[in-house]
Amino acid sequence: MARFKKIIILMIFPDTMHAMMLESQKQPLVLKVVPVPKPASSQVLIKIIACGVCRTDLHIVDGELTQPKLPLIPGHEIVGTVVQTGEEVHRLKEGDLVGVPWLGYTCGSCKYCLRGKENLCENAGFTGYTIDGGYAEYTVAEEKYCFPLPAMYGNASGAPLLCAGLIGYRSYSMIDKNAVNIGIYGFGAAAHILIHVANYKHKKIFAFTRDHDLQAQQFALNLGAVWAGDSSKKAPQKLDAAIIFAPVGNLVPKALQNVDKGGTVVCGGIHMSDIPSFPYSILWEERSVRSVANLTRKDGEEFLNIAPVIPVETEIKTYSLHQASNALNDLRNGNVHGAAVLVMS
Numbered sequence: 001m002a003r004f005k006k007i008i009i010l011m012i013f014p015d016t017m018h019a020m021m022l023e024s025q026k027q028p029l030v031l032k033v034v035p036v037p038k039p040a041s042s043q044v045l046i047k048i049i050a051c052g053v054c055r056t057d058l059h060i061v062d063g064e065l066t067q068p069k070l071p072l073i074p075g076h077e078i079v080g081t082v083v084q085t086g087e088e089v090h091r092l093k094e095g096d097l098v099g100v101p102w103l104g105y106t107c108g109s110c111k112y113c114l115r116g117k118e119n120l121c122e123n124a125g126f127t128g129y130t131i132d133g134g135y136a137e138y139t140v141a142e143e144k145y146c147f148p149l150p151a152m153y154g155n156a157s158g159a160p161l162l163c164a165g166l167i168g169y170r171s172y173s174m175i176d177k178n179a180v181n182i183g184i185y186g187f188g189a190a191a192h193i194l195i196h197v198a199n200y201k202h203k204k205i206f207a208f209t210r211d212h213d214l215q216a217q218q219f220a221l222n223l224g225a226v227w228a229g230d231s232s233k234k235a236p237q238k239l240d241a242a243i244i245f246a247p248v249g250n251l252v253p254k255a256l257q258n259v260d261k262g263g264t265v266v267c268g269g270i271h272m273s274d275i276p277s278f279p280y281s282i283l284w285e286e287r288s289v290r291s292v293a294n295l296t297r298k299d300g301e302e303f304l305n306i307a308p309v310i311p312v313e314t315e316i317k318t319y320s321l322h323q324a325s326n327a328l329n330d331l332r333n334g335n336v337h338g339a340a341v342l343v344m345s
């Protein structure tokens with residue numbers, strides 16, 4: 001019997017796994033065979049089902065985010081199954097479906113953590129940036145930062161919820177609750193999820209895409225946007241708020257010009273090109289510009305509670321693990337409508 005058990009365990013935990021590694025920035029990812037990581041006492045080992053490919057991954061690979069661990073396994077939209085738990089893990093058990101987001105660790109004791117702003121933690125660890133992520137067959141993650149997932153999201157279509165969904169939701173939660181007419185600049189992974197939430201709450205979405213990207217504009221209209229057009233165009237009416245997901249700084253004054261008195265422009269990305277100077281008059285009348293950084297576990301819990309009720313659905317383009325660089329290139333070139341996801345074999 002003891003021997004039988006051991007054989008099962010060996011089958012579940014191979015010694016090695018495939019992973020796509022970033023060895024140095026501005027270089028293509030490399031397929032490697034590496035040891036399967038062992039969970040620390042507070043961690044779980046996860047067999048990865050799928051991992052989303054986020055624009056942030058592109059900023060890391062391209063060197064626009066400058067502090068990655070190297071070599072690095074990117075990826076922070078992980079869906080998988082817990083296959084082993086550390087000794088101090090109590091909430092999760094083997095067989096549980098979980099999602100692993102960008103926020104991988106916080107200290108719990110810095111001034112930001114103590115004020116309930118763990119997204120700004122001074123000692124935070126970020127999945128797929130300062131901690132190895134999900135472009136691999138297995139990963140380890142801190143139990144406290146994993147989200148249990150409903151069965152409907154335990155597959156590739158659930159992966160984009162873990163960042164595009166969460167950051168989109170956090171960005172949305174930064175605008176006035178009474179805002180009805182909302183502009184979204186950049187209709188990619190985050191926007192195509194957020195529009196489900198907005199429709200559910202009877203908001204009107206005005207989708208701004210790269211100029212002449214008729215395919216993206218049609219995609220937004222199909223998902224329920226009341227208007228879709230080029231980012232350089234003026235909105236057909238004043239907007240109550242705008243969210244910018246595209247990493248393009250010159251959209252900030254454009255969005256401000258479209259936003260009504262008292263409205264907020266939220267910048268949802270982690271990186272943006274420089275914002276050009278603009279006249280004070282387009283900010284005056286209590287308009288504001290703000291950014292969103294990372295997420296809190298509370299954001300994740302709120303969003304993952306509401307997502308299956310709405311229900312949020314994603315449109316995905318799937319790739320195998322070794323095609324990760326193709327997925328990144330498609331994202332860079334605007335060839336993904338919805339979200340790109342790596343599916344492990």
Ligand SMILES: [Zn+2]
Pocket residue numbers: 106107108109110111112113114118120121122123124
């Ligand atoms: Zn902290």
Ligand SMILES: [Zn+2]
Pocket residue numbers: 054055056057076102163164
């Ligand atoms: Zn992301």
